[in-house]
Amino acid sequence: MSREITLIDYGVxxxxxxxxxxxxxxxxxSISADPDEVRxxxxxxxxxxxxxxxxxxxLSEKGIDLAVTEAVSRGTPLLGVCLGMQLLLDSSDxxxxxxxxxxxxxxxxxxxxxxxxxxxxxxxxxxxxxxVLPIGRKGWQGSxxxxxxxxxxMYFVHSFMACPDASEHRLADCLxxxxxxxxxxxxxxxxGAQFHPEKSGEAGLKVLRHFVERS
Amino acid sequence: MSNIRLxxxxxxxxxxxxxxxxxxxxxxxxxxxxHALRYYQQGADELIYIDSVASLYGRNNLSDIVQSAARNxxxxxxxxxxxxxxxxxxxxxxxxxxxxxxxxxxxxxxxLITEIAREFGSQCMVLSIQAKQIxxxxxxxxxxxxRERSGVDVIEWARRGVQLxxxxxxxxxxxxxxxxxxxxxxxxxxxAAEVNVPIIASGGMGSAQDAVDVVRxxxxxxxxxxxILHNKRATLAEVRQHLKSAGVEVRSYES
Numbered sequence: 001m002s003r004e005i006t007l008i009d010y011g012v013x014x015x016x017x018x019x020x021x022x023x024x025x026x027x028x029x030s031i032s033a034d035p036d037e038v039r040x041x042x043x044x045x046x047x048x049x050x051x052x053x054x055x056x057x058x059l060s061e062k063g064i065d066l067a068v069t070e071a072v073s074r075g076t077p078l079l080g081v082c083l084g085m086q087l088l089l090d091s092s093d094x095x096x097x098x099x100x101x102x103x104x105x106x107x108x109x110x111x112x113x114x115x116x117x118x119x120x121x122x123x124x125x126x127x128x129x130x131x132v133l134p135i136g137r138k139g140w141q142g143s144x145x146x147x148x149x150x151x152x153x154m155y156f157v158h159s160f161m162a163c164p165d166a167s168e169h170r171l172a173d174c175l176x177x178x179x180x181x182x183x184x185x186x187x188x189x190x191x192g193a194q195f196h197p198e199k200s201g202e203a204g205l206k207v208l209r210h211f212v213e214r215s
Numbered sequence: 216m217s218n219i220r221l222x223x224x225x226x227x228x229x230x231x232x233x234x235x236x237x238x239x240x241x242x243x244x245x246x247x248x249x250h251a252l253r254y255y256q257q258g259a260d261e262l263i264y265i266d267s268v269a270s271l272y273g274r275n276n277l278s279d280i281v282q283s284a285a286r287n288x289x290x291x292x293x294x295x296x297x298x299x300x301x302x303x304x305x306x307x308x309x310x311x312x313x314x315x316x317x318x319x320x321x322x323x324x325x326x327l328i329t330e331i332a333r334e335f336g337s338q339c340m341v342l343s344i345q346a347k348q349i350x351x352x353x354x355x356x357x358x359x360x361x362r363e364r365s366g367v368d369v370i371e372w373a374r375r376g377v378q379l380x381x382x383x384x385x386x387x388x389x390x391x392x393x394x395x396x397x398x399x400x401x402x403x404x405x406x407a408a409e410v411n412v413p414i415i416a417s418g419g420m421g422s423a424q425d426a427v428d429v430v431r432x433x434x435x436x437x438x439x440x441x442x443i444l445h446n447k448r449a450t451l452a453e454v455r456q457h458l459k460s461a462g463v464e465v466r467s468y469e470s
Contacts, residue, residue: 050336051332127217127437128220128466157291157314159336199289201258
């Protein structure tokens with residue numbers, strides 16, 4: 001199993017901190033904006049901070065979108081973080097409809113601003129929030145969260161959330177008001193984390209370490 | 216709701232962590248790197264770095280400090296002071312910052328808020344407001360680290376800033392900053408009632424109870440601490456425990 005990870009540089013990421021956190025977890029990290037290097041990578045991490053449309057535009061301008069989908073179809077493990085997680089889905093409503101990578105069926109929508117009883121939720125959702133099991137899921141065996149206890153707080157910062165079509169692609173949620181936010185999604189060799197594992201202290205590093213060592 | 220965030224605020228001048236009273240009489244506290252690591256290990260939920268002289272020189276000087284913090288501090292880093300363009304933001308994010316706090320340049324050129332939000336997302340754009348009370352229930356926004364008047368009404372500015380794309384507000388009371396007299400609860404409550412984004416209360420924390428008060432009565436979502444930590448009047452664990460005992464939800468953390 002390779003500890004080499006290619007961190008995709010498309011101009012919108014907090015690259016340094018993700019790279020540093022991966023290195024801390026024993027990975028050999030290379031940062032690349034080159035579609036050929038992405039195609040050849042043994043593992044990929046798609047970071048991302050910011051707006052969906054802008055992120056997708058930058059990925060496609062450089063031809064990285066196609067390189068990522070090709071690599072994934074050949075079995076390369078991919079972890080998307082925050083915006084990088086949202087880009088795994090088909091589309092987003094943020095600043096007008098935009099198309100995503102389509103690796104996990106579903107779409108990205110705004111976090112509702114009100115709870116069912118009418119009280120106001122602050123947007124963006126910023127802060128530490130505990131991971132819970134999605135409805136119908138028994139546990140996290142065999143996933144990125146294998147060693148993470150239910151309830152572990154992670155750091156979230158986002159205004160939009162991923163809504164995978166299939167419940168089996170939903171690994172972990174967090175509760176924001178009465179909204180269930182998809183916190184970790186996954187399908188075959190593709191995973192996405194809405195929280196920032198590189199910014200969630202030791203608990204987040206544990207998730208990254210799993211990706212580095214086990215995926 | 217999310218847990219209330221406990222944030223260590225580090226004001227920087229040149230290579231040093233400093234602290235003043237109402238942003239004046241700046242005293243050197245020590246090494247930013249050592250303090251950042253200590254606060255991380257004690258369970259800070261976030262760190263905020265402010266380059267306190269950057270606006271004067273027109274540039275932010277924190278790249279090296281942030282880059283070095285990001286090597287061993289794995290929590291969110293917000294960086295402010297002297298940010299004037301999306302290029303400045305991109306550079307700081309590449310150094311390891313997660314969010315930027317903008318004050319002076321946003322007042323001079325409010326469109327910058329929208330540019331930053333469009334390019335990096337609203338959640339990256341923290342509007343930093345330095346507020347000085349001018350009448351009961353009225354505050355004026357100051358720029359250049361509490362040195363210059365802007366003539367801008369704080370409440371009006373908070374509302375406009377959020378419309379323009381700010382995803383969070385760091386509200387610092389210039390009157391209370393460094394005084395240990397407690398937060399300006401009226402200020403925080405008035406701003407929190409006006410906008411639907413998280414509010415970080417800053418300036419004046421003298422005791423852990425002040426944090427409880429600004430959360431309960433001021434409706435702050437996060438509490439910024441400086442002097443109380445720098446001068447070891449309380450540890451983060453003590454503050455966390457006090458909030459928890461008072462029934463305020465905070466992240467569970469075991470060091």
